[in-house]
Amino acid sequence: MLRDEADEVLMVAYQKGDVRAFEVLLTRHRKPVYNFILRFVGSRETAEDLMQETFLRVIKGAEAYQRQAKFTTWLYTIARNLCVDQSRRAKHRKAQSLDAPMSSSADSGTLLDVLPAADMGSDRKVVSRQLHVRMHEALARLSDEQREVFLMREFLDMPFKEIADVVGVPENTVKSRMRYALEKLRLELDEYKDMAKALP
Amino acid sequence: MTDRDRQNGPGGPGERAGERAEDDLLALLYGELDGEAEAAARARVEGDPAAAEELAGMERVRGMFRDLPDEEPPSRIDAQLLAEAARSVPGGKRAAAAAAGGEAAEGGFWARLVSWLQPMVARPAFAAAASLVLVAGVAGVLYVRKGAQLTDTSAHRAEPAADEAPAADPPPAAAGAAAELEADLVDPADAPAEGAAAPATPAPQPEAEPRGGAARPGDRKEEASARRRPAREKAREEKAKLRTKAARGGAGADPAAGKGALGSGAVYGFSEQSIAPPADQDGEAGAPARDAESAPASPGAPPPSAPAPAPTVGAAPPGQKPAPSARDLHLRAVDAALDRRCGEVRQLDRRVRETDAAYHRKVFLADQRLADCLGEKTKLPAKK
Numbered sequence: 001m002l003r004d005e006a007d008e009v010l011m012v013a014y015q016k017g018d019v020r021a022f023e024v025l026l027t028r029h030r031k032p033v034y035n036f037i038l039r040f041v042g043s044r045e046t047a048e049d050l051m052q053e054t055f056l057r058v059i060k061g062a063e064a065y066q067r068q069a070k071f072t073t074w075l076y077t078i079a080r081n082l083c084v085d086q087s088r089r090a091k092h093r094k095a096q097s098l099d100a101p102m103s104s105s106a107d108s109g110t111l112l113d114v115l116p117a118a119d120m121g122s123d124r125k126v127v128s129r130q131l132h133v134r135m136h137e138a139l140a141r142l143s144d145e146q147r148e149v150f151l152m153r154e155f156l157d158m159p160f161k162e163i164a165d166v167v168g169v170p171e172n173t174v175k176s177r178m179r180y181a182l183e184k185l186r187l188e189l190d191e192y193k194d195m196a197k198a199l200p
Numbered sequence: 201m202t203d204r205d206r207q208n209g210p211g212g213p214g215e216r217a218g219e220r221a222e223d224d225l226l227a228l229l230y231g232e233l234d235g236e237a238e239a240a241a242r243a244r245v246e247g248d249p250a251a252a253e254e255l256a257g258m259e260r261v262r263g264m265f266r267d268l269p270d271e272e273p274p275s276r277i278d279a280q281l282l283a284e285a286a287r288s289v290p291g292g293k294r295a296a297a298a299a300a301g302g303e304a305a306e307g308g309f310w311a312r313l314v315s316w317l318q319p320m321v322a323r324p325a326f327a328a329a330a331s332l333v334l335v336a337g338v339a340g341v342l343y344v345r346k347g348a349q350l351t352d353t354s355a356h357r358a359e360p361a362a363d364e365a366p367a368a369d370p371p372p373a374a375a376g377a378a379a380e381l382e383a384d385l386v387d388p389a390d391a392p393a394e395g396a397a398a399p400a401t402p403a404p405q406p407e408a409e410p411r412g413g414a415a416r417p418g419d420r421k422e423e424a425s426a427r428r429r430p431a432r433e434k435a436r437e438e439k440a441k442l443r444t445k446a447a448r449g450g451a452g453a454d455p456a457a458g459k460g461a462l463g464s465g466a467v468y469g470f471s472e473q474s475i476a477p478p479a480d481q482d483g484e485a486g487a488p489a490r491d492a493e494s495a496p497a498s499p500g501a502p503p504p505s506a507p508a509p510a511p512t513v514g515a516a517p518p519g520q521k522p523a524p525s526a527r528d529l530h531l532r533a534v535d536a537a538l539d540r541r542c543g544e545v546r547q548l549d550r551r552v553r554e555t556d557a558a559y560h561r562k563v564f565l566a567d568q569r570l571a572d573c574l575g576e577k578t579k580l581p582a583k584k
Contacts, residue, residue: 015290022285026278034273044271051273055281063290135268154265159232175223182226185265186257193260 007071015062022062025071026055032156033079039151040083041090042140050086054079070162077166080148087144131192138188146181149174225251229258526556530564542573549574 002010002024013021033054038047057078065074139147148167152158160178164171221244227233228241245251524532533548549570553560565574 014285017289019282019286019289023282026281026285030273030278031270035270038271048274048277052277052281056284059281059285059288062288131264132268135264153230154262160227160230172219172223175226176219179222179226182258182261185261189261189264193264 008067008069011062011065011071012067015065022059025058029072029075030055033075036076036151036156037079037083039136039139039155040080040144040147041086042136046086050079050082053082070165072156072158073162073165076152076156076158080152080166083148084144134189134192135185138185141188142181142184146177146184149177150181150185153178221251222254225255226258229255229262523555524551526552526559526564529555530559530567533564534567534569537570537573540573545570545573 002013002018002021005013005021005024007025007028010021010025014025030051034047034051037050037054038044041047041050054075058075061074061078065071139150142150145167149163152163152166153160158166160171160174164174167174224233224237224241225245228238228245233241245255529548529552533545533552536542536544536548549560549564552564564570
């Protein structure tokens with residue numbers, strides 16, 4: 001049964017021409033990859049493009065894939081490199097304005113639409129949404145190095161060793177970046193900790 | 201101080217030890233420590249309030265982000281990626297893929313069909329080219345068939361009266377008219393080999409006219425198209441059509457049947473021998489005699505060359521051979537014009553005028569195919 005196979009087995013099957021193996025891989029990794037990219041770049045449109053590009057590169061590079069390599073390491077190396085390139089390009093553009101499309105947690109509208117309003121305090125959904133906006137803002141304020149490590153460890157549940165392989169730095173460097181990321185986020189979100197406790 | 205500063209900084213032994221302790225704390229937070237190291241880290245946290253506070257702060261942050269919902273990527277991306285994956289299967293090892301699926305290997309019809317179509321799916325350009333060829337082929341067939349049907353339809357539409365009552369009972373006179381028509385149209389070189397059949401209905405419209413359904417003298421597009429064809433080839437085509445109709449004999453008695461017969465015969469190029477006569481045509485239409493001379497053998501049929509008097513179109517007096525209609529004569533004139541027999545065209549011009557002056561004025565003189573021959577004539581004072 002293809003669905004139970006390891007990523008590496010599926011990749012080898014796709015190398016041999018089994019398109020269904022790739023389909024299983026895609027189904028398994030599409031959502032985490034998309035959310036990793038989305039949280040890294042903060043824009044749905046860009047995240048869609050980069051996710052597509054990530055898997056296209058997997059397709060194009062499939063022939064050269066070595067079974068010894070861990071598939072997720074390879075996959076997230078591609079995704080991470082695309083995000084870093086995108087981030088570098090974005091730094092040349094002017095800073096985000098309040099009217100610009102907001103980060104991923106908001107379902108619609110701009111950042112202005114979700115700024116706190118006087119009559120919204122009692123609405124738990126709004127509070128939750130507001131908190132999520134703040135969290136995304138805090139994420140966005142991390143450096144790329146800290147953010148990528150945090151996202152991989154926190155959302156992809158990737159061990160520090162594997163993150164080190166993806167990022168291409170020693171493991172203790174990864175841990176150091178992670179510590180700083182956590183400390184910065186704690187400071188950014190400390191004022192919302194009570195709000196977070198109030199949420200279910 | 202950033203982590204980078206820290207990496208690049210001097211980093212004395214004490215600092216390194218502190219970092220290691222913090223790393224262990226982090227590893228403890230994420231459950232990456234094994235038994236002994238984990239126990240040591242927990243002992244440190246319990247004995248060090250600062251470490252405990254740091255760990256609690258990190259756990260709080262983790263707790264907040266744990267609730268951050270994931271978003272679903274758009275499914276259209278999946279479709280595009282799967283299409284691309286199928287297109288770019290590594291190494292072209294599709295056979296292996298089929299074997300893995302166990303479908304093509306079993307040789308089932310569906311598996312074989314899929315394996316045949318797979319190259320097309322994988323290569324859109326190939327599929328597009330194949331589709332284009334298919335569409336062009338179908339369009340070509342439809343064009344040819346439609347053209348033949350229109351030719352026949354317009355022939356009936358142009359002169360419905362000729363298709364109906366008088367022609368419904370063509371017998372001997374029809375054979376004579378057919379013979380005359382045939383004799384006029386037949387190339388002298390071909391004459392002995394031509395069949396002696398008798399169209400009771402008018403000949404089909406020249407090719408330039410029928411597409412509009414009725415005669416359209418001013419249709420320059422059609423005329424230009426007709427002119428582009430080699431005259432000889434066109435003349436032969438028209439002769440073939442007329443012969444087909446003539447061989448069919450009395451097709452006007454049953455317009456529907458006639459249409460079908462002409463349509464298929466004209467399009468698929470039935471030879472004259474292959475067109476069998478209808479049973480009620482007195483054996484004349486499809487008479488086995490295959491030369492023009494055999495046609496007069498039918499009772500009451502005049503020699504082919506004998507021109508009939510010119511009554512009005514489609515109205516032959518009882519007992520008298522119906523004269524060729526203005527349209528028949530027109531067609532013959534076209535044929536002659538295409539063969540550059542301008543003398544004959546001018547004779548036919550006179551006959552058409554005598555037969556049906558209105559037709560002559562509105563249709564015949566407007567036919568650009570006759571212009572070359574009639575152009576000379578129109579300069580004559582008599583024509584003015």
